[in-house]
Amino acid sequence: MMIIRLIILVALVGLLIFAYRKLTGSGQSENKQANNPxxxxxxxxxxxxxxxxxxxxxxxxxxxxxxxxxxxxxxxxxxxx
Ligand SMILES: [Zn+2]
Structure with a gap:
């Protein structure tokens, strides 16, 4: 049972990171802002x-x-x- 919880937790964390990156924009747009201060x-x-x-x-x-x-x-x- 514990291993299933662990897999779900890892999947959730991965999904959160993916959603966070999508919301905040990719590294490319960050570089674009830095190049144009x-x-x-x-x-x-x-x-x-x-x-x-x-x-x-x-x-x-x-x-x-x-x-x-x-x-x-x-x-x-x-x-x-
Ligand atoms: Zn002056």
Whole structure:
């Protein structure tokens, strides 16, 4: 009798793992999310981190706002175009 319970238990655990993986998605979709995170960039003027699409870029530099880009360029005239 014990061996039958053990087999049922193993089958149930296997079924739970299968259902869990199906619900949470395969490893492929997890990798897809990891490859496409919200790209956080650091403002070269104040050091704050924010998503890339919310700031502005100048050459290799990134800034949280136009004001900080302007302030940075005022301090680093050689970085201007
Ligand atoms: Zn800033």
């Amino acid at each position: 919200a790209a956080m960039k650091k403002c070269d003027q104040c050091g704050i981190h924010l998503p890339q699409e919310e700031g502005c870029k100048h050459k290799d530099h990134f800034f949280c706002s136009n004001e900080h880009m302007q302030a940075y360029l005022d301090q680093h005239p050689d970085e201007r175009d």
